[in-house]
Amino acid sequence: MRFRFSGQTAAILALTMSVVACSSAPPPEPLRQRVRTLPPALPDTTGWGVHILALAQDTVGRLWAGTYGNGIYVLEPPPRNAAREDSAAERRPERGAIDPAALVRGGRWRRIAAGDSGSIAWDVVNAIAITRAGDIWYGSVGNGFGRSRDGGARWRNWSGDVLGARWQYVAPNGIRTLGDTVYIATADGLRISRDGGERWTCVVATGRGTRADPSCAEQLAALPNEYLLSIDVDTLGRVWTGGLAGLSMSPDGGRTWRALGPTQGLPTERVRAVVMNTDSTVWAATESRIYVDSLRKKDEFSFKEANIRSPGFARLPGAVRAMVASPGRLPPTLALSHGMAAGDTETGNYRLYYLAAAENYRPAGDLWSVAWWGPPLWPIGAASTGLNLTLVGDFRPEDATTAARAIETAEPAHAWFERPIADSAANPYVDATYRYGSTLGGRLQQHQGIEFNNPEGTPVRAIGEGVIVYAGQAEAGSNTVAIRHDRTFQDQHVFSTYYHNSTIDVRVGDRVRMGQVIARVGNTGRATNNHLHLEVHVAPTTDSATIVNPAERFPPHTVNPQLWLRPLPGTGIVAGRVLDESGQPVAGARIHGLVLPYPVETPFSYAETYGDRVHGDPAYNENFAVGDVPAGSYLVGVIIGEERVWRRVRVEAGRVTIVEFRPS
Numbered sequence: 321m322r323f324r325f326s327g328q329t330a331a332i333l334a335l336t337m338s339v340v341a342c343s344s345a346p347p348p349e350p351l352r353q354r355v356r357t358l359p360p361a362l363p364d365t366t367g368w369g370v371h372i373l374a375l376a377q378d379t380v381g382r383l384w385a386g387t388y389g390n391g392i393y394v395l396e397p398p399p400r401n402a403a404r405e406d407s408a409a410e411r412r413p414e415r416g417a418i419d420p421a422a423l424v425r426g427g428r429w430r431r432i433a434a435g436d437s438g439s440i441a442w443d444v445v446n447a448i449a450i451t452r453a454g455d456i457w458y459g460s461v462g463n464g465f466g467r468s469r470d471g472g473a474r475w476r477n478w479s480g481d482v483l484g485a486r487w488q489y490v491a492p493n494g495i496r497t498l499g500d501t502v503y504i505a506t507a508d509g510l511r512i513s514r515d516g517g518e519r520w521t522c523v524v525a526t527g528r529g530t531r532a533d534p535s536c537a538e539q540l541a542a543l544p545n546e547y548l549l550s551i552d553v554d555t556l557g558r559v560w561t562g563g564l565a566g567l568s569m570s571p572d573g574g575r576t577w578r579a580l581g582p583t584q585g586l587p588t589e590r591v592r593a594v595v596m597n598t599d600s601t602v603w604a605a606t607e608s609r610i611y612v613d614s615l616r617k618k619d620e621f622s623f624k625e626a627n628i629r630s631p632g633f634a635r636l637p638g639a640v641r642a643m644v645a646s647p648g649r650l651p652p653t654l655a656l657s658h659g660m661a662a663g664d665t666e667t668g669n670y671r672l673y674y675l676a677a678a679e680n681y682r683p684a685g686d687l688w689s690v691a692w693w694g695p696p697l698w699p700i701g702a703a704s705t706g707l708n709l710t711l712v713g714d715f716r717p718e719d720a721t722t723a724a725r726a727i728e729t730a731e732p733a734h735a736w737f738e739r740p741i742a743d744s745a746a747n748p749y750v751d752a753t754y755r756y757g758s759t760l761g762g763r764l765q766q767h768q769g770i771e772f773n774n775p776e777g778t779p780v781r782a783i784g785e786g787v788i789v790y791a792g793q794a795e796a797g798s799n800t801v802a803i804r805h806d807r808t809f810q811d812q813h814v815f816s817t818y819y820h821n822s823t824i825d826v827r828v829g830d831r832v833r834m835g836q837v838i839a840r841v842g843n844t845g846r847a848t849n850n851h852l853h854l855e856v857h858v859a860p861t862t863d864s865a866t867i868v869n870p871a872e873r874f875p876p877h878t879v880n881p882q883l884w885l886r887p888l889p890g891t892g893i894v895a896g897r898v899l900d901e902s903g904q905p906v907a908g909a910r911i912h913g914l915v916l917p918y919p920v921e922t923p924f925s926y927a928e929t930y931g932d933r934v935h936g937d938p939a940y941n942e943n944f945a946v947g948d949v950p951a952g953s954y955l956v957g958v959i960i961g962e963e964r965v966w967r968r969v970r971v972e973a974g975r976v977t978i979v980e981f982r983p984s
Contacts, residue, residue, distance in 0.1 A: 856884050
């Protein structure tokens with residue numbers, strides 16, 4: 321038997337399998353009947369599935385999917401008469417004109433990719449929304465957003481050449497519409513347009529003031545926090561945003577704002593999802609809890625922790641990535657890093673839906689969004705492996721069950737440094753799309769460090785004790801700090817460097833302690849957003865010119881910082897080697913199978929082996945490493961030549977697991 325499912329069979333398995341204690345009873349029969357209208361699987365040429373980040377149904381019934389690296393797919397019916405079919409630019413069908421059943425029987429996925437004339441600007445698409453008039457809006461991870469008024473045939477983009485070094489990172493599912501008004505939540509604040517993007521009101525944090533920004537016709541300094549992680553617009557016209565420091569609400573369409581906190585029953589934590597459900601209750605999810613306001617009043621709030629119950633589980637088995645309003649009076653549907661949780665119509669409990677294969681191959685249950693599609697309405701999931709949690713590829717279970725196990729986890733080979741960004745009211749997560757050695761699938765240069773995306777002005781802290789050996793402008797005018805640390809490793813000197821700062825708070829020769837503020841986050845130099853770029857160097861010399869050199873884009877002594885930073889609580893590190901038949905390192909290979917719940921705003925899809933401009937650590941001689949991996953067991957695979965090679969990996973908190981891939 322193979323781990324392979326047809327689109328229909330996979331959908332049925334994905335949406336009718338519930339996890340309950342000591343029971344495998346299926347959901348009620350009406351749920352099983354509705355599965356008839358599930359869409360076909362997206363076309364996959366990789367064997368790993370198409371990683372979907374966002375889903376939306378437009379005003380005429382078409383399904384839109386934003387993906388990680390594959391642009392946008394839209395599911396359209398076959399033309400009734402190809403000879404008479406009008407161009408996409410000339411068609412404006414009425415709402416509900418497409419029967420979902422026709423899409424199931426003969427629907428075809430049309431891909432919209434960056435690089436084509438008049439197309440979208442970037443292929444990592446994490447937000448899709450549709451206005452009342454049928455305009456399609458998309459948001460991307462790293463190159464802005466865009467709009468189409470003709471069903472996706474032509475696009476107008478607001479990308480880096482228009483936006484500059486801000487507004488380019490759209491929050492996950494971070495576009496909402498109300499009538500013809502569009503709200504776009506980004507890592508730099510909120511953008512609002514009421515005329516299709518001709519004029520923008522830009523809302524940033526209070527106390528920041530405003531500065532010249534040609535992409536904004538109006539600027540307001542009103543948000544409690546501008547690094548936005550989630551957004552919703554409710555039926556009362558209120559705008560809700562979740563950020564690094566909690567939940568905020570605007571009663572007047574974004575002009576004035578109110579921070580909601582302990583007085584209203586909410587913690588000042590990162591709010592990953594917010595939604596006004598169809599029963600007029602407002603829900604908010606932090607990284608640890610879910611809250612609901614049951615007062616249903618316009619200006620008065622009392623949030624309480626929601627009693628989310630899923631039979632057989634003490635708590636939800638995965639982290640909340642998104643919440644989507646459910647029809648009727650059902651509670652919102654939850655997209656989790658381990659399945660989909662939907663309310664039970666009979667008991668009020670939540671049921672967890674995911675393929676049984678997700679217990680073996682975790683990405684099969686790794687959800688990023690949910691859409692109610694129909695009629696008849698049915699929740700479908702956007703997963704790392706495609707629609708409806710379909711298990712990727714076509715591989716024999718014996719290939720998985722006999723996969724070699726990685727060596728036992730071990731204590732780190734060198735002492736841990738602390739993170740340069742504190743967890744309190746900031747973002748301690750490493751950008752998962754652009755890790756050390758990554759090229760984002762060949763789109764960018766080999767990365768020399770790791771990034772921490774945070775608002776401008778966030779304190780940057782020394783990761784360890786040492787002496788400042790550089791403090792000033794480096795490549796392309798980046799405000800840069802370098803520290804030579806007191807500790808050495810294998811008789812070599814250890815340095816850390818901090819790029820793109822808005823200000824520098826130390827001078828050359830200063831001695832700094834671990835955790836001391838040395839600079840503030842900014843976007844100076846070659847930066848497309850506010851972030852800290854951190855490098856770690858292990859060098860045979862104390863000469864700082866080999867560490868920071870404005871003329872050198874590829875420093876000779878960099879190593880992967882995640883092998884030196886203490887992992888987040890409850891997580892460990894996976895480091896390994898991908899080798900060919902002759903034992904030589906394979907560059908640019910993609911390692912699939914690990915799941916990182918956060919950061920959703922810069923999502924993890926796969927690890928990438930190093931190229932010729934980055935270096936393995938002297939302690940591990942690895943050519944890939946992923947930090948902050950939740951403790952647990954993973955089935956991890958990579959294609960070497962034409963062979964798919966599997967390994968079973970066990971991750972333990974605070975420890976390192978070394979794994980080697982090599983053809984049999």
